[in-house]
Amino acid sequence: MMTSQHLILRVVSKILIPLILLFALYVQFHGESGPGGGFQAGVIFAAAFILYALVFGPENTRRVAPEWALSTLMATGILLYLGTGAASFLFGANFLEYGVLGADFVAGQLLGIFLVELGVGITVAAVMITIYLAFAERQG
Amino acid sequence: MEIALDLLSWALLLVGGFFAIAGGIGVVRLPDFYTRLHASGVTDTGAAYFILAGLMIQGGLSIITVKLVLIGFFMFFSNPTSTYSLAAAAHRSGMAPLDGAGGPNKPEPVEKSLAEPIEPIEPTPTKPGGAPPSQP
Numbered sequence: 371m372m373t374s375q376h377l378i379l380r381v382v383s384k385i386l387i388p389l390i391l392l393f394a395l396y397v398q399f400h401g402e403s404g405p406g407g408g409f410q411a412g413v414i415f416a417a418a419f420i421l422y423a424l425v426f427g428p429e430n431t432r433r434v435a436p437e438w439a440l441s442t443l444m445a446t447g448i449l450l451y452l453g454t455g456a457a458s459f460l461f462g463a464n465f466l467e468y469g470v471l472g473a474d475f476v477a478g479q480l481l482g483i484f485l486v487e488l489g490v491g492i493t494v495a496a497v498m499i500t501i502y503l504a505f506a507e508r509q510g
Numbered sequence: 511m512e513i514a515l516d517l518l519s520w521a522l523l524l525v526g527g528f529f530a531i532a533g534g535i536g537v538v539r540l541p542d543f544y545t546r547l548h549a550s551g552v553t554d555t556g557a558a559y560f561i562l563a564g565l566m567i568q569g570g571l572s573i574i575t576v577k578l579v580l581i582g583f584f585m586f587f588s589n590p591t592s593t594y595s596l597a598a599a600a601h602r603s604g605m606a607p608l609d610g611a612g613g614p615n616k617p618e619p620v621e622k623s624l625a626e627p628i629e630p631i632e633p634t635p636t637k638p639g640g641a642p643p644s645q646p
Contacts, residue, residue, distance in 0.1 A: 382591040389584065 376425060383425045390418040398491050402480070408487035412494025419499045428506040435503070440496045447493030454485040519567035526560030533557060543600055544607045547593060554589035558582075 398411035423431040454468055461470040468482020469475045529552055536549025562582045569575040 378591060378594055382587050386584070386587055 379425050383421055387418045387422055390414060390421070394418065394495075398487065399484075401487050402483050408490030409494050411487075412491040413498055415491070415495040416498030416502070419495075420502045423502060423506055428503055431499075431503065432507075435499055440500050443492050443496035444500070447489040447491070447496065450489030450492065451486055454482055454489070458482075515567055519564045522560050522564035522567065526557045526562075526564060529553065529557035529560060542608045543605060544597065547597055547600075551590075551593045554585070554593060558585050558589070 394411045394415035394417075397406035397414055398408065401407035401411065419431060419435060422434075454471075455466040458465060458467045458470060463470045466482075466486070468486070469478040472478030472481050533549050533551075533553030533556075536552065537546050540546045540549055559582065562578050562585075566575045566578050569578060
């Protein structure tokens with residue numbers, strides 16, 4: 371990348387990327403009681419990485435989001451989702467009936483939806499970054 | 511007091527709506543890329559800030575106003591940057607703005623400027639003591 375160019379873009383994206391990440395976390399953890407949720411938060415989180423890749427190049431993005439980490443995160447999110455669903459079996463409930471996970475029904479619901487949305491968010495963010503980098507790094 | 515705040519708020523919202531409509535008409539009607547960018551810049555800044563200010567008065571001193579301030583902060587940085595980035599990319603790829611008569615300002619063939627390697631607008635600052643960049 372030509373580092374002498376894009377001065378304004380570099381400065382502004384350095385200001386905005388932390389705010390985008392913070393907003394993604396807000397959407398993630400506020401998703402039970404407001405607009406938002408795991409998918410939207412994952413997309414916003416990935417948008418921060420994509421903005422970084424647009425301005426600073428895919429090579430620099432690979433230093434913070436290497437291939438093995440993204441693959442691991444994709445699988446981790448799915449495992450979190452499935453694990454939350456399967457944990458209900460241990461308490462004698464159906465798949466994803468996570469009301470039984472907590473001390474009472476409401477606590478179990480809160481814990482279950484939190485874990486499920488977290489899994490969705492992690493997977494969506496990792497997949498989005500992977501898709502973008504796969505296109506950006508394509509040769510020829 | 512309530513009436514006055516409502517009046518002020520609605521006046522701001524209407525001014526913002528006017529700017530948004532004017533920007534939309536400008537994007538359709540103006541002749542070339544740079545003037546259209548100017549029209550969309552009006553929508554990005556003028557209309558957005560007036561509408562946000564009107565909504566802040568409607569929201570009062572609450573969490574809604576705090577969120578609107580944060581949205582305004584985000585737009586204050588992102589919208590001028592996107593406008594600048596579009597204009598800089600167009601200029602760098604050799605698009606000439608129109609002159610007063612409606613023709614291109616610099617009769618520069620676009621194919622030639624696109625075929626050339628892209629040069630930085632500003633020269634690379636050299637380190638003190640380093641060799642000056644070789645001029646072709």
